Amino acid sequence: MTPAVKLAVVRDDARAAQAASDAWAASEAAREPLAAREVDRHRVRLVVIGAAPRLERFAALPELLRRGDLVVVNDAATLPASLPGRTEDGRGFELRLSGPIDAGRLFGVLLGAGDHRTRTELRGAPPPVAAGERVTVAGLPATVASAAGRRVELVVRADADALWQALYAAGAPVQYAHRPAPLALWSVQTGYAGRPWAAEMPSAGRPLTWDTMLGLTRAGVALASLTHAAGLSSTGDEGLDRALPWPERYEIPRRTVAAIAEARGRGGRVIAVGTSVVRALEAAAEHGELRAGSGTATVRLDASYRPRVVAGLVSGLHVPGESHFELLSAFAPVDQLRAGLALAAAHRLSSHELGDACLIVPA
DSSP: OOHHHHHHHHHHHHHHHHHHHHHHHHHTTSSOSSBOOOOOTTSOEEEEESSSOEEEEGGGHHHHSOTTOEEEEEOOEEOOOEEEEEETTSOEEEEEEOSOOBTTEEEEEEEOSOOTTSOGGGSOOOOOOOTTOEEEETTEEEEEEEEETTEEEEEEOSOHHHHHHHHHHHOBOOOOTTSSSOOOGGGGOOTTOOSEEESSOOGGGTTOOHHHHHHHHHTTOEEEEEEEOOOOSOOSOHHHHHTOSOOEEEEEOHHHHHHHHHHHHTTOOEEEESHHHHHHHHHHTTTSSOOOEEEEEOOOOOTTOOOSSOOEEEEEOOOTTSHHHHHHTTTSOHHHHHHHHHHHHHTTOBOSTTSOEEEEOOO
8 A cells, every 4th residue: 555545544534533523422412322222142233443433243353353362351140139128117119239249248229119111310219228227128038237328238137048049039130221121130141151249231241152252262362251240330319320330349360360461471462341340450450560369449440541451442332421431431532432432323333231332452
């Protein structure tokens, strides 16, 4: 390609990116610039974010990465985190777990009247509860250990077997108002899910099927995992939502730390599948060298943050105003993110937890 042709291509790419960015800016007035339907995990499309965004099939991910790269996934299984409850005087509520179950202790938020057809922020206020009060959750007796507005900690008065049986019998995954029918628990699991730690699905990994993972290994891209307790995306309380994501537990195996060191040693990039993986790895390296083990991710990422471990990211589609959009801006300029969203909107791609995806990798 001659220098003149190269210059023409660069100019065309720049014009395309600017046009897409302008289109997104114009579409921001729309309440729903992206679709909100569920996409079959085998048919997810992928917006490649860059100077000139382009659209690919998610299944083409092995072709979009480099030999020697390392893909890190979150293997947390999704809990049946939506649990029916009742106060001692018979008033109903929904408890949404916000993290893993710890020795019979349930941490979460309370919601009031409404069901999955009602947007979380439009749900009725829950009945007030106070520390020491007795309630019933998933048919089991429990005591309120602490309460701060909608946030509660409950202690279930049952053994571990009875608690887990009740959760899976009475509970359901967190539901989304944009879906016409309730979600089944199996439909919000990744293909490699392990420990039930996630309050909501680590959804960036949903389209990462075994076929695609096999394609990655055949392309010379390694795979590793960690476990991160992905939390709630919404609580129904504006003040609580502004603080999302909350501190979340993670555990990083030694083999994953070793795989990251090996990838970097051969010049490969660490590609996180999901923002929960980013938070775990960046938190584990916050005070120096990346270390294996357990911890709590409190780091908040935005356009001013410079990632220490993660070079690239596979994520769902998130729009300005969402906490996840701020995290994406740590990996790409806002104008490139907006250009990618404009392209997604033009092709009627779907956002939300069960929708399409994006890929951000360094050039």
